[in-house]
Amino acid sequence: LINCLIHFYKRDFVMSGTYYFVIVGHNDNPLFEVEFSSSGREVRKDDHRHLNQFIAHAALDLVDEHMLRTPNMYLKIVDKFNEWFVSAFVTASRQRFIMLHDLKNEDGIKSFFSEMYETYIKQVMNPFYSINTPIKSVHFEKKAQFYGRKFLTG
Amino acid sequence: MSRPGSRLTDTKKVSGELFSLTYGALVAQIVKDYQSVEDVNKQLEKMGYNVGVRIIEDFLARTKEGKCADFRETAEKVQAAFKLYLNMSPTVTSWSAASDQFSLVFEANPIAEFVELPDNYADLQYSNILCGAIRGALEMVHIEVAAWFAQDNLKGDSVTELRVKFIRKVEDTVPAGDD
Numbered sequence: 001l002i003n004c005l006i007h008f009y010k011r012d013f014v015m016s017g018t019y020y021f022v023i024v025g026h027n028d029n030p031l032f033e034v035e036f037s038s039s040g041r042e043v044r045k046d047d048h049r050h051l052n053q054f055i056a057h058a059a060l061d062l063v064d065e066h067m068l069r070t071p072n073m074y075l076k077i078v079d080k081f082n083e084w085f086v087s088a089f090v091t092a093s094r095q096r097f098i099m100l101h102d103l104k105n106e107d108g109i110k111s112f113f114s115e116m117y118e119t120y121i122k123q124v125m126n127p128f129y130s131i132n133t134p135i136k137s138v139h140f141e142k143k144a145q146f147y148g149r150k151f152l153t154g
Numbered sequence: 155m156s157r158p159g160s161r162l163t164d165t166k167k168v169s170g171e172l173f174s175l176t177y178g179a180l181v182a183q184i185v186k187d188y189q190s191v192e193d194v195n196k197q198l199e200k201m202g203y204n205v206g207v208r209i210i211e212d213f214l215a216r217t218k219e220g221k222c223a224d225f226r227e228t229a230e231k232v233q234a235a236f237k238l239y240l241n242m243s244p245t246v247t248s249w250s251a252a253s254d255q256f257s258l259v260f261e262a263n264p265i266a267e268f269v270e271l272p273d274n275y276a277d278l279q280y281s282n283i284l285c286g287a288i289r290g291a292l293e294m295v296h297i298e299v300a301a302w303f304a305q306d307n308l309k310g311d312s313v314t315e316l317r318v319k320f321i322r323k324v325e326d327t328v329p330a331g332d333d
Contacts (some may be wrong), residue, residue, distance in 0.1 A: 071332055122268055125267075125268035126178075126268050126269055126270050127178025127181060127182040127268075127269060128178075128182055128185075128269070128270065128271070128272050128275070129177070129270075129285065137270055139270060146240075
């Protein structure tokens, strides 16, 4: 019975191609979070959100270490937690983009990060937005959804 | 300062983005300083007025044209000023029957390029400085007008439309001044 449950649990994740994207501010606070799932299944936000935040937060130290070792913005995979990979991208102003994913999709994730970086730059140019505060813009969310579908879940 | 002779070719250009960001920082600061959105709108209009009364001298020095025969010519001059100072090309449309009101229609508004109005500032006239500038400049040539935004890209409209209405000719040679 336990084997059956474990198998069902694993299948749930491995088949779905789930992504969790978070932008982390300088105070380690989440500025923007969004999840994508290619299975089309309704993502149960409450169940996974706390775990995702925990994994992302735990990876921050590693991100900071990698950040200092390379001139690249895209840091690729910096950590792994059970079946979750953690990829990271750091902006010019040291804002950290973290992606939790269960499928390796380097090209898609890299493209997604790049496009979200452009979108982030535009958001920062808004005189009414203060840096390191949560991003509530509808335009920003729409862009995230669009690029998520384009590069991550297809 | 440079001699009058060289002023006509003296076009010190500033990056458009720098201008937009500077104006944005200004608006954001005024919003923080004042409690009500209406007060902010008034301040922006007032600032615009102060710009307008000064910039008219520069405009007339550069364009060297004579008096306007009617309000339609005035509209054309205002349109030319947008092109000269902001590199914007509005179209003049929607003349009223009595030729005393017209609209300047902008496809896009470069000074509001990166702006998204937060929900609680939905009534903010972000570009109100332009309305004030038109009012101030025309007052210095003895034409009293009212200027306001009829449509705004920032509020979801497809274009930005600035409406100008002729009120009266100011007969006094010296304007009454700010009260």
